[in-house]
Amino acid sequence: MTTSGNENKADQELRDEVVKLYSRGYRLTGWAVKLGLATLAAVVIGGVMTWLAHTALPVETLKEIDVPASVLNSFSTSIPHSSSEGGQSSSDLPFVAVSDQLTGMTSFMVGPVAFVLGTLLLFGCGFLMIFGGELGSLSSLARMGAAAGVMIIASNTVSAITGSDNTSQGTAEPSPRIAFMEAVDKKLLNIIERELPARQTLDTDYVRAQVQLLSKQKDSQVELYKRVSSGLAGKPDFTPDEKVAYLIDEAAFNQAKTDIARKYLDERMQHSAARSAWAKVAFNLSAILLILTVAIGWLARSLAKRVHRIDAELAKELDAKRKKLTPAAT
Numbered sequence: 001m002t003t004s005g006n007e008n009k010a011d012q013e014l015r016d017e018v019v020k021l022y023s024r025g026y027r028l029t030g031w032a033v034k035l036g037l038a039t040l041a042a043v044v045i046g047g048v049m050t051w052l053a054h055t056a057l058p059v060e061t062l063k064e065i066d067v068p069a070s071v072l073n074s075f076s077t078s079i080p081h082s083s084s085e086g087g088q089s090s091s092d093l094p095f096v097a098v099s100d101q102l103t104g105m106t107s108f109m110v111g112p113v114a115f116v117l118g119t120l121l122l123f124g125c126g127f128l129m130i131f132g133g134e135l136g137s138l139s140s141l142a143r144m145g146a147a148a149g150v151m152i153i154a155s156n157t158v159s160a161i162t163g164s165d166n167t168s169q170g171t172a173e174p175s176p177r178i179a180f181m182e183a184v185d186k187k188l189l190n191i192i193e194r195e196l197p198a199r200q201t202l203d204t205d206y207v208r209a210q211v212q213l214l215s216k217q218k219d220s221q222v223e224l225y226k227r228v229s230s231g232l233a234g235k236p237d238f239t240p241d242e243k244v245a246y247l248i249d250e251a252a253f254n255q256a257k258t259d260i261a262r263k264y265l266d267e268r269m270q271h272s273a274a275r276s277a278w279a280k281v282a283f284n285l286s287a288i289l290l291i292l293t294v295a296i297g298w299l300a301r302s303l304a305k306r307v308h309r310i311d312a313e314l315a316k317e318l319d320a321k322r323k324k325l326t327p328a329a330t
Helices: 002-055 096-109 112-131 138-162 176-186 189-195 202-214 222-233 242-253 259-325
Strands: none
Touching (some): 112 138, 189 202, 242 259
């Protein structure tokens, strides 16, 4: 009995050690998974910082045209009207101003919503006038409401017949300034080049240089770029965009020469270098985490194999003991 009890106690202690090994391997596996996720996160952060470092580099192409206010002020803000018979514009015809004022005053009465409201007002007030009996002081309000409904319906009817949209006579075109700004927004280079003032001043040459940078013949205008760069190096009457100044210097001299271009270049390179440094830190950290992940994963796998081997040996010993205790078959 004593020998059997000692064997059972030894077996229990062995099982406890196996459980501890299994628990330790399970914890190591959990740590390996966590380190693997951390490695992946570090790689993602490194990739994002690399992309941000690339975006922080100085621009290589012009995306928007910068137009100084002095150039815009050279365009008229008056809105031209289409010419009528006799060579007069619509603004020169008699009674047009009065008509435009009346049109503005009655424009709220035209439209599908106004037509529906006018119809409801007419029928509602008419119903009260016919079937309301003695309304007293409300009868005058009902008549006024019915009259307003008639006016709204009449305005919509006339508008539908004449095709009027309650705008001034003659087709209004955008002002020269608005038209030029639209061409700038849409990068219509031919229109910009044609509409620019003929004077050769720094502000107009500044815009012309940008047009040439966007065109296919940008390399043939080196003298224009040099002239603009020389003007920007002084004290221009406007504040140039730093990206544009940098691109003009690059096109003229293949380097940043003006103060504003050098300042832009230095700032962009500093931002790019800082983000590249963070990307390097992230990638180095991911390499360390990867080594730890592989090492801990290998240790967890080794413990798992050891536990399985011990389990197999225990199973064999239990089978052998069971066979000994089983009485021999008669």
